[in-house]
Amino acid sequence: MTDTSVNDAPLVLAVPSKGRLQENATAFFGRAGLKFVKSRGERDYRGTIAGVEGAEVAFLSASEIVAQLASGAAHLGITGEDLVREQVADADAAVEMLTPLGFGHANVVVAVPQAWIDVRTMADLDDVASAMRSRQGRKLRVATKYVNLTRRFFARHGLADYRIVESLGATEGAPAAGTAEIVVDITTTGATLAANALKILDDGVMLASEANLVASVRAPWSERALAAANAILSRIAAEEEARSVREIRARIDAASETLGDLGALFGARLPFGASPAGGVLTVHCPEKAVFALVEHLATAGADDVTVSAPAYVFRKTNPLIERLQSRL
Numbered sequence: 001m002t003d004t005s006v007n008d009a010p011l012v013l014a015v016p017s018k019g020r021l022q023e024n025a026t027a028f029f030g031r032a033g034l035k036f037v038k039s040r041g042e043r044d045y046r047g048t049i050a051g052v053e054g055a056e057v058a059f060l061s062a063s064e065i066v067a068q069l070a071s072g073a074a075h076l077g078i079t080g081e082d083l084v085r086e087q088v089a090d091a092d093a094a095v096e097m098l099t100p101l102g103f104g105h106a107n108v109v110v111a112v113p114q115a116w117i118d119v120r121t122m123a124d125l126d127d128v129a130s131a132m133r134s135r136q137g138r139k140l141r142v143a144t145k146y147v148n149l150t151r152r153f154f155a156r157h158g159l160a161d162y163r164i165v166e167s168l169g170a171t172e173g174a175p176a177a178g179t180a181e182i183v184v185d186i187t188t189t190g191a192t193l194a195a196n197a198l199k200i201l202d203d204g205v206m207l208a209s210e211a212n213l214v215a216s217v218r219a220p221w222s223e224r225a226l227a228a229a230n231a232i233l234s235r236i237a238a239e240e241e242a243r244s245v246r247e248i249r250a251r252i253d254a255a256s257e258t259l260g261d262l263g264a265l266f267g268a269r270l271p272f273g274a275s276p277a278g279g280v281l282t283v284h285c286p287e288k289a290v291f292a293l294v295e296h297l298a299t300a301g302a303d304d305v306t307v308s309a310p311a312y313v314f315r316k317t318n319p320l321i322e323r324l325q326s327r328l
């Protein structure tokens with residue numbers, strides 16, 4: 001590749017196109033004003049973003065998104081932390097988790113048959129595994145698709161007498177089918193474990209996962225790609241900030257300096273600066289502090305106190321872009 005092509009490489013944003021994360025991920029980008037355009041119709045696996053220059057959208061499965069972030073084929077993507085920790089050998093070197101997204105919650109857990117009433121902890125499981133090994137000469141079989149997470153977690157608990165049976169689906173059925181004694185799998189409601197008469201060990205939660213916005217450290221971060229990332233991340237951050245703040249406007253007799261330190265008192269700030277006596281004051285404050293602040297302003301003689309929820313709050317810089325830049 002020549003220098004110009006590297007400098008020109010577009011940003012690739014990888015978006016779940018199927019499975020559990022698809023709907024929430026699409027809604028998430030929609031809230032941030034990021035609308036995907038598929039020029040060749042619904043089955044097109046490549047798209048663009050309306051109004052964002054230099055960005056391509058790749059529609060992929062959650063696990064393929066991890067692979068592309070790890071290799072550097074995609075710059076940004078949404079995927080589950082479970083898949084990142086499982087699929088990427090040195091995840092912290094290859095990718096940066098920019099922010100958790102509040103959906104796609106699921107735990108990766110160690111589950112054993114409910115009938116094993118004396119087995120409640122990893123230490124109990126270790127006893128079972130050692131006994132199987134010494135009395136029956138065979139190893140405890142663990143059905144899972146989370147091979148690497150399982151090896152790491154079992155090693156941390158000093159459990160060595162086991163063998164992994166790789167599972168590609170319907171993992172919870174393995175004990176009943178006789179292909180493994182226990183399972184490591186992901187769960188949200190617990191319904192599938194219960195239906196298969198399995199229980200989670202007390203200390204058997206290996207990872208509490210949720211969907212994350214993830215950046216690739218290895219992708220070709222051309223100037224063009226960085227500019228596109230800036231446009232995307234500033235919209236996402238503006239929507240995130242807007243969701244957590246309320247804007248309060250009021251006519252007030254006193255100058256804003258006489259109101260005390262609104263930052264210390266309410267976690268609020270004056271985005272457009274201090275207001276003079278007899279002027280209009282604009283305050284941004286956390287949602288939970290709204291009524292306390294309104295009462296504080298009323299005490300100072302405020303009138304027409306109007307509270308609204310902004311759609312976006314754009315700042316010169318934002319935590320997402322700062323996190324990304326700190327890694328490039």
Ligand SMILES: Nc1ncnc2c1ncn2[C@@H]1O[C@H](COP(=O)(O)OP(=O)(O)OP(=O)(O)O)[C@@H](O)[C@H]1O
Pocket residue numbers: 018019020021061062063064079080081082083104105106186187188189209210211
């Ligand atoms: N109850 C759940 N079960 C499984 N995954 C969940 C659940 N809740 C949230 N997730 C998240 O969704 C991710 C994708 O799971 P999903 O089953 O949708 O994948 P998929 O689209 O079938 O992809 P693949 O074909 O690669 O398995 C999981 O890795 C996890 O991070």
Ligand SMILES: O=P(O)(O)OC[C@H]1O[C@H](OP(=O)(O)OP(=O)(O)O)[C@H](O)[C@@H]1O
Pocket residue numbers: 168169170171172185186187188189190191192193
């Ligand atoms: O705790 P629950 O709410 O019951 O969810 C857990 C189930 O969901 C997942 O399977 P999925 O439906 O994604 O099918 P898959 O195994 O084909 O990915 C997971 O592998 C469990 O089987």
Ligand SMILES: [Mg+2]
Pocket residue numbers: none
């Ligand atoms: Mg699945």
